[in-house]
Amino acid sequence: MKEVLKVGVSGVRGIVGESFSPQAATEFAQAFGAMVGRGPVVVGRDTRTTGAMIQKAVIAGLQSVGCQPLLAGVVPTPTVLILTKELQARGGIAITASHNPAQWNALKFIGDNALFLNEMRAEELIQIYHGQDFPLVDESAIPEVVNIEAPMAGHYRAIKDYVDTDTIRSKRFKVAIDCCNGVGAVHSVDFLKNVLNCEVVSVLDQPTGAFEREPEPTPESLSLLCETIKQEKCVIGFAQDPDGDRLALVDENGVPLGEDFTLTLGIQQVLASHEQGPIAVNLSSGKTVDAVTEPTGNQVTRTKIGEINVSETMLAIGAVAGGESNGGLIIPAVHACRDSYVSMAIILEMLAETGKSISALKAAVPEFHIVKDKIKVSSEASLKILRTVRQKYQNEKINLLDGVHVDFGDSWIHARRSNTEPVIRVMAEAPTQEKAEKLAKELRDIVTAE
Amino acid sequence: MKKIRLSSFGLRGFAGDTLTPRAIIDFASAYATYIQGGKVVVGHDTRYSSPMVYSAMLSGLLNAGCDVIDLGICPTPFIQFAVRHYGAAGGLSASGGHNEAGWNSLILIDSDGGMLDPHSGQNVLDIFHSKDFTKKDWQGMGTITQSDTFKSAYFEAMQSFINVDAIRAAKLTVLADPLGGSGVPYMDAFAQCLGIHLIPINGNATGYLAREAEPRPRSAMQMASIIPHLKGDAGFLFCSDMVRMSLVTENSEPKSEEYTFALLAQHVLSKQKGCVVTNCCTSRMIDDIVAKYDGQLVKSKVGQSYVLTTLADEQGIIGGEGNGSVVIPNWGPSFDGFIMMALIIEAMVENKVTLSQLIDRLPSHYHIAKRNVPCESNLGYRAIEQIGKIWRADGHTTIDQQDGLRIDFEDHWIHVRNSRTENIVRIISEAKDKNTAEKEADKVIRVLENLV
Numbered sequence: 001m002k003e004v005l006k007v008g009v010s011g012v013r014g015i016v017g018e019s020f021s022p023q024a025a026t027e028f029a030q031a032f033g034a035m036v037g038r039g040p041v042v043v044g045r046d047t048r049t050t051g052a053m054i055q056k057a058v059i060a061g062l063q064s065v066g067c068q069p070l071l072a073g074v075v076p077t078p079t080v081l082i083l084t085k086e087l088q089a090r091g092g093i094a095i096t097a098s099h100n101p102a103q104w105n106a107l108k109f110i111g112d113n114a115l116f117l118n119e120m121r122a123e124e125l126i127q128i129y130h131g132q133d134f135p136l137v138d139e140s141a142i143p144e145v146v147n148i149e150a151p152m153a154g155h156y157r158a159i160k161d162y163v164d165t166d167t168i169r170s171k172r173f174k175v176a177i178d179c180c181n182g183v184g185a186v187h188s189v190d191f192l193k194n195v196l197n198c199e200v201v202s203v204l205d206q207p208t209g210a211f212e213r214e215p216e217p218t219p220e221s222l223s224l225l226c227e228t229i230k231q232e233k234c235v236i237g238f239a240q241d242p243d244g245d246r247l248a249l250v251d252e253n254g255v256p257l258g259e260d261f262t263l264t265l266g267i268q269q270v271l272a273s274h275e276q277g278p279i280a281v282n283l284s285s286g287k288t289v290d291a292v293t294e295p296t297g298n299q300v301t302r303t304k305i306g307e308i309n310v311s312e313t314m315l316a317i318g319a320v321a322g323g324e325s326n327g328g329l330i331i332p333a334v335h336a337c338r339d340s341y342v343s344m345a346i347i348l349e350m351l352a353e354t355g356k357s358i359s360a361l362k363a364a365v366p367e368f369h370i371v372k373d374k375i376k377v378s379s380e381a382s383l384k385i386l387r388t389v390r391q392k393y394q395n396e397k398i399n400l401l402d403g404v405h406v407d408f409g410d411s412w413i414h415a416r417r418s419n420t421e422p423v424i425r426v427m428a429e430a431p432t433q434e435k436a437e438k439l440a441k442e443l444r445d446i447v448t449a450e
Numbered sequence: 451m452k453k454i455r456l457s458s459f460g461l462r463g464f465a466g467d468t469l470t471p472r473a474i475i476d477f478a479s480a481y482a483t484y485i486q487g488g489k490v491v492v493g494h495d496t497r498y499s500s501p502m503v504y505s506a507m508l509s510g511l512l513n514a515g516c517d518v519i520d521l522g523i524c525p526t527p528f529i530q531f532a533v534r535h536y537g538a539a540g541g542l543s544a545s546g547g548h549n550e551a552g553w554n555s556l557i558l559i560d561s562d563g564g565m566l567d568p569h570s571g572q573n574v575l576d577i578f579h580s581k582d583f584t585k586k587d588w589q590g591m592g593t594i595t596q597s598d599t600f601k602s603a604y605f606e607a608m609q610s611f612i613n614v615d616a617i618r619a620a621k622l623t624v625l626a627d628p629l630g631g632s633g634v635p636y637m638d639a640f641a642q643c644l645g646i647h648l649i650p651i652n653g654n655a656t657g658y659l660a661r662e663a664e665p666r667p668r669s670a671m672q673m674a675s676i677i678p679h680l681k682g683d684a685g686f687l688f689c690s691d692m693v694r695m696s697l698v699t700e701n702s703e704p705k706s707e708e709y710t711f712a713l714l715a716q717h718v719l720s721k722q723k724g725c726v727v728t729n730c731c732t733s734r735m736i737d738d739i740v741a742k743y744d745g746q747l748v749k750s751k752v753g754q755s756y757v758l759t760t761l762a763d764e765q766g767i768i769g770g771e772g773n774g775s776v777v778i779p780n781w782g783p784s785f786d787g788f789i790m791m792a793l794i795i796e797a798m799v800e801n802k803v804t805l806s807q808l809i810d811r812l813p814s815h816y817h818i819a820k821r822n823v824p825c826e827s828n829l830g831y832r833a834i835e836q837i838g839k840i841w842r843a844d845g846h847t848t849i850d851q852q853d854g855l856r857i858d859f860e861d862h863w864i865h866v867r868n869s870r871t872e873n874i875v876r877i878i879s880e881a882k883d884k885n886t887a888e889k890e891a892d893k894v895i896r897v898l899e900n901l902v
Contacts, residue, residue: 139497
């Protein structure tokens with residue numbers, strides 16, 4: 001099937017040269033400007049080769065409806081959100097396809113609450129876009145573009161206010177970082193050296209936008225980083241995604257921890273060393289989160305999939321930490337969004353304060369095994385299948401926020417429709433690999449039987 | 451009807467109305483598709499809408515894989531010069547030019563630095579309508595490079611083209627009014643190049659139009675009132691992008707923009723015999739000058755790209771239009787306000803006369819009345835057709851129909867034409883005396899106003 005432009009809650013994305021055009025970008029920027037009203041709008045982008053082109057189209061669209069583009073340049077996505085708050089802007093647009101491959105690009109929209117648009121506001125935006133009646137301003141009301149000086153300063157300040165950077169600085173850790181040729185290639189070495197006083201070995205550190213590994217920081221894609229850690233004898237390795245919101249960890253032996261451990265260890269450190277309070281993670285996040293939270297007497301709340309759903313729940317319940325198991329740790333005291341920079345700082349703080357190695361910290365967390373799979377199913381059939389799954393497990397502890405999630409105490413399963421592909425995603429987690437496989441098979445059999 | 455003009459010359463639209471980023475991206479994409487990628491030189495003027503137009507334009511060019519040389523704020527004739535300087539495949543200028551506030555346009559430039567010829571422009575328009583644009587993937591995106599090396603090359607070329615030594619020796623003071631437009635950042639370099647004392651009026655870059663954008667007597671009041679106090683030897687008014695120019699004499703007399711071409715034609719023909727090209731509604735002063743110097747005169751349709759095409763066909767030595775724009779092929783295929791200004795100064799200095807004396811030397815003088823009737827463009831064509839019928843019924847058998855309608859009498863002529871760039875019908879009437887010129891124009895206007 002030919003790729004079409006995907007317009008949804010998480011923004012608008014497509015393949016440049018195929019489905020994503022400057023025409024679409026400029027009209028979405030106009031629709032966004034119409035929604036938030038005349039005033040400043042922060043614009044930032046990642047290193048994709050199509051970013052400059054899309055940014056020009058976004059700037060023109062914003063200006064045409066009287067919004068003043070405040071350009072942050074090439075910055076991490078969390079920085080765009082933080083700038084939106086810091087500069088009291090009407091909103092923000094992050095030009096990034098996050099973990100999608102290099103040929104993709106996307107617009108992600110940030111409201112005046114400095115969070116991504118939620119489902120309702122995203123619907124409003126899409127309606128304005130479809131209406132195609134944008135409130136163009138007169139020539140004399142077209143605002144000038146402003147370049148933001150030192151765009152990272154506020155972000156780093158927020159991290160320094162929260163994390164004990166003095167202790168980290170005193171350790172002079174030797175760390176390795178894999179920037180995935182993304183925004184990290186512009187900022188991360190500077191951050192680790194100058195904010196956290198680390199000795200830094202970097203790989204994929206040219207901001208080319210031509211990603212030299214899979215953009216998702218999954219264990220299989222980090223071999224270069226793992227080798228580098230072994231050769232250079234680093235205490236830890238960090239791997240970012242192209243727009244710097246997600247982070248994966250690699251231990252001092254060059255073994256990836258799995259992306260879910262960024263979330264688990266981050267939560268553990270917040271509860272151990274910062275503050276007590278509830279935790280919120282999405283439905284697909286693993287049991288290790290509960291394992292590190294329960295001993296502290298705090299509650300774990302599970303939310304619908306999608307970053308904004310986690311962020312909003314966290315703010316609603318006053319969560320002190322949370323996020324997604326894909327390496328997206330959220331610490332609301334810094335900002336209620338996924339942020340690989342505060343993640344790096346909090347993990348290094350944990351190393352500094354505990355004096356333990358990263359492998360030892362992982363080993364101290366009870367072991368769970370996750371099995372993930374996806375099954376090709378037409379969009380129509382998927383609804384029926386999920387109803388069958390629900391019936392099958394009706395006597396268990398079921399959560400229907402997003403697909404069907406069944407909690408068996410020390411294990412769980414989750415089946416849901418993908419937002420981006422015609423598939424049903426199946427997950428199972430249990431204390432042993434064997435049990436996880438068994439649960440997953442059970443679930444898979446129900447899905448494929450239909 | 452909406453305020454938009456799409457033609458083979460480019461796209462003209464009104465900010466807040468038809469000048470949408472979408473239309474601009476589409477138009478830039480159509481142009482990029484036509485030239486099949488490559489290096490494209492771009493610049494813009496200082497209108498408030500220009501940065502928006504410019505951003506949209508660049509995204510279209512980058513998406514089609516064009517490597518953009520970004521000159522920033524830059525007059526259209528400089529962009530044209532730079533196209534040759536950088537050996538580019540073409541150029542685009544985002545500029546309001548002579549149009550009133552609110553308007554802006556994309557002007558299409560050919561690889562030789564001239565305007566895209568009407569036939570090629572039509573191809574761009576066809577692609578624009580088809581919406582079938584070249585688009586590249588992430589590995590084929592165009593690039594942006596900032597450059598200003600063209601600037602020194604330009605003024606070096608001017609130094610060898612103009613009699614700079616004579617001008618320096620004359621120690622002149624001139625007033626120049628670039629209307630806060632794209633000429634502003636280059637005024638100092640121009641003054642240095644010629645060794646003149648240049649006093650700018652409206653010399654801060656701004657989108658605010660302190661006067662009418664078209665250089666002509668009624669927009670020359672500021673300059674006329676101060677030129678004697680500043681002991682200026684000549685005054686020059688320009689539109690926002692340095693394409694059109696009119697003059698104010700040292701005696702505070704604002705001259706019709708028709709004099710710009712007349713004086714330059716006289717200056718060029720006095721040195722070299724050859725063919726002159728003008729459009730079909732320019733002052734008879736040109737006819738008389740060409741006759742005096744025994745040259746050849748060829749008339750084209752109205753519009754820069756028609757004049758340029760005819761100049762190339764006839765191998766002419768100078769071309770121009772009555773709106774104050776002149777092109778000298780030896781310099782380049784651009785209507786260039788800076789070279790026009792330099793050549794007027796050169797003519798004064800070489801002939802050792804004041805500007806008013808230079809004007810007195812012209813073989814003839816006329817009064818020209820230029821009037822507009824606002825009119826939806828589609829209605830304009832019909833109205834002009836009606837005028838033709840009325841004229842024929844009155845017994846005028848020789849109506850020139852090259853572009854609009856023109857009838858010639860012994861001592862006056864009148865021309866009616868639907869504008870290609872604005873929603874107006876233009877009436878031009880010229881006679882030996884003011885009374886006849888105005889009276890004849892009024893007659894046509896009364897008929898037109900009944901028709902539209």
